[in-house]
Every structure is written in C-alpha cells, then in structure tokens.
Amino acid sequence: MGPQSLFIQIRKNPWFLLQEYLRETLIFTSLIALLLLLPVDRPTLVNWAIPGLLICAIMYGCALSSFLHNTSHGNIPNKLLNRIIGEWCGAWVSYGYTNFVMIHMLHHQFSDEELDPVNPKGMNFLLFLSAPMRYMIKTTKQYLFMVHQAVPHYAQIMQAQTAVFHMNLILRVSFWYLLLGQDLFVWFYLPTLLTNFAIYAHINYVCHRDHADGSVEVVNLNHNLYYKLANLLTFGGYFHKNHHQKLSSFNPSLMNNDIWEPTPGTGVAHYFSLNDIWGERRKERLTLSQLYPKAAQRLQAHMSDILR
Numbered sequence: 001m002g003p004q005s006l007f008i009q010i011r012k013n014p015w016f017l018l019q020e021y022l023r024e025t026l027i028f029t030s031l032i033a034l035l036l037l038l039p040v041d042r043p044t045l046v047n048w049a050i051p052g053l054l055i056c057a058i059m060y061g062c063a064l065s066s067f068l069h070n071t072s073h074g075n076i077p078n079k080l081l082n083r084i085i086g087e088w089c090g091a092w093v094s095y096g097y098t099n100f101v102m103i104h105m106l107h108h109q110f111s112d113e114e115l116d117p118v119n120p121k122g123m124n125f126l127l128f129l130s131a132p133m134r135y136m137i138k139t140t141k142q143y144l145f146m147v148h149q150a151v152p153h154y155a156q157i158m159q160a161q162t163a164v165f166h167m168n169l170i171l172r173v174s175f176w177y178l179l180l181g182q183d184l185f186v187w188f189y190l191p192t193l194l195t196n197f198a199i200y201a202h203i204n205y206v207c208h209r210d211h212a213d214g215s216v217e218v219v220n221l222n223h224n225l226y227y228k229l230a231n232l233l234t235f236g237g238y239f240h241k242n243h244h245q246k247l248s249s250f251n252p253s254l255m256n257n258d259i260w261e262p263t264p265g266t267g268v269a270h271y272f273s274l275n276d277i278w279g280e281r282r283k284e285r286l287t288l289s290q291l292y293p294k295a296a297q298r299l300q301a302h303m304s305d306i307l308r
Contacts, residue, residue, distance in 0.1 A: 002074050006098055007105045014148040014157055020098050021164040028171040035178040042181025050187050057188045061195025062233035064089055071097070072104045075250045093196055094172045095133065103136050106143060108247065112216040115143050118204040120278045129201045199234065206273040207240035218244050219260035221273060
C-alpha cells in the first residue's frame with residue numbers, strides 16, 4: 001500500500017490506525033521476544049571510536065530524514081522498495097512510517113494553517129524543538145475527530161489507538177536497544193534520533209517564514225556553510241520551496257533555485273535563520289480563526305470526498 005492509499009484509508013476507515021498499530025505491536029513484540037531468546041554478541045566500543053561514531057550518526061540521521069520524507073511521497077521508483085525503506089526509517093525514528101505519512105500529508109494539505117501538525121504557530125524555536133511530537137499528536141487528533149465525528153464511540157477508538165501508539169514507541173526503542181546493545185544504542189542510535197528530530201524541526205521552522213500581514217512564504221535556504229552541508233547530507237532538505245512546488249523530486253536542490261537571502265546580521269540565531277520569525281508575536285497579531293480561514297473549507301472538501 002502506497003502513501004496516498006495509506007492516507008485515504010486513515011480518512012475513510014475509523015478503525016484503520018488502531019488496526020495498523022496493533023499489527024505493529026505484534027511485529028515488534030515478536031522481534032523483541034526473539035532477541036531475548038537468542039544470544040547475540042553486541043560490540044563494546046573503545047573510547048577512541050566514539051567521536052567517529054558520533055559523526056557517522058549525525059550523517060545517518062540527516063540521510064534518514066530525507067529517505068523517510070521521500071518515501072512518504074512515494075519517490076522511490078519501486079513501490080515495494082519504497083515501503084520497505086519507509087518502514088525501516090519509521091521504525092528507527094520510533095513513531096512509525098504510517099504516522100509520518102499522515103503528518104506529512106496533513107502538512108501539505110493544510111500548510112501553515114491550523115490543521116498543519118508541524119506549524120510553529122506562536123512558538124519560538126526552542127519551544128517548537130522541545131516537544132514536537134506533542135503538537136503533532138494534538139493536531140492529528142483534532143483532524144481525526146473532525147473526519148470521524150459521526151462514528152459512534154470514536155472517542156473510545158481514539159483512546160485505544162493513542163494507548164497502543166505510545167506502547168509502540170516503547171517497543172520500537174526497546175527493540176533497537178536489544179539489537180544494537182548499550183554502546184551502539186547510546187553513541188549511535190540516540191544521536192541519529194536527536195539529529196533527525198532537530199533537522200525536521202529546523203526545516204519546518206525556518207523554511208516557512210511568516211510576514212506581518214499573517215501570510216507565510218516558503219523559501220529555499222542555502223546561503224551559508226551550514227545550509228550547504230546540511231543540503232548535501234539531506235539531499236536538498238532545505239530547498240523547501242522547491243519541494244512544495246514539486247513533491248515528486250527526490251532532491252529538490254537540483255531544480256531551478258531561488259535562494260532566500262537574510263537581512264545582514266550576526267549571532268547564532270541569525271546564522272541559523274531564527275531571527276524575525278514566528279514566536280509569540282504571531283499570537284498577538286491575529287487569532288487562530290483569523291489566521292486559518294481556509295482550514296474549515298478544506299476539511300469540508302475532504303469530508304465530501306470521503307462521503308462520495
């Protein structure tokens with residue numbers, strides 16, 4: 001099943017996510033049981049190897065973000081291979097491929113609106129970085145309740161799938177700990193996870209730049225050494241404007257590029273493009289209903305599609 005089909009099932013079938021989560025529970029419980037029963041020799045790291053391993057972990061975390069993102073658009077030519085790579089990446093980041101597809105589809109359909117799960121509305125970067133999953137869960141729940149509000153007992157279905165979702169987070173992390181062993185888990189797995197979370201948060205925060213009138217401009221960033229290196233490792237991850245224009249491009253840096261240039265300035269925040277964007281001032285300027293008048297219309301269109 002491709003990413004589009006997954007999202008269609010999420011919208012049409014109120015039980016679909018719970019069924020997917022239970023399937024994943026069975027898979028990872030079985031894998032953990034197998035690892036506990038079979039003796040596996042895990043490597044013990046020597047101190048001098050740790051710096052090199054950390055560098056590899058950061059590079060892998062960056063590449064992982066690109067492959068997970070691209071598989072959510074079906075950009076690996078072979079459908080089966082696309083799903084296998086997507087499931088691997090989803091398992092590594094702990095929250096699963098199906099959930100990433102749902103979040104990313106909503107991001108594109110409701111970009112910078114109330115139902116965009118990765119919209120940093122009213123948040124500074126540190127707040128947005130500190131708890132991205134909490135905001136994504138909150139927004140996707142809001143969307144799912146709107147889509148399935150007519151389903152009897154959907155609140156109970158949501159409670160069950162939320163509980164199983166969090167259990168699966170623990171199961172996936174436990175699986176990687178048992179498979180990799182303590183040393184590789186601490187010095188490779190966790191750094192890749194943190195790198196992946198950080199780069200997704202940064203891309204979503206700085207590549208959607210809000211303006212004083214409430215509008216948002218999606219931009220390409222490649223103007224200093226950090227962005228050039230990060231774009232190399234993520235296959236053009238910060239060419240976000242290009243990506244929104246052509247979702248099927250595996251590496252959007254290869255398209256015609258319109259690079260956003262910041263106003264002159266100094267300091268860490270300026271270097272990483274965090275100045276003059278989002279933050280608390282967005283709350284003060286307009287209410288959510290004023291900022292996102294299109295969200296209800298788009299959701300109504302989705303409901304019409306589902307009922308056809």
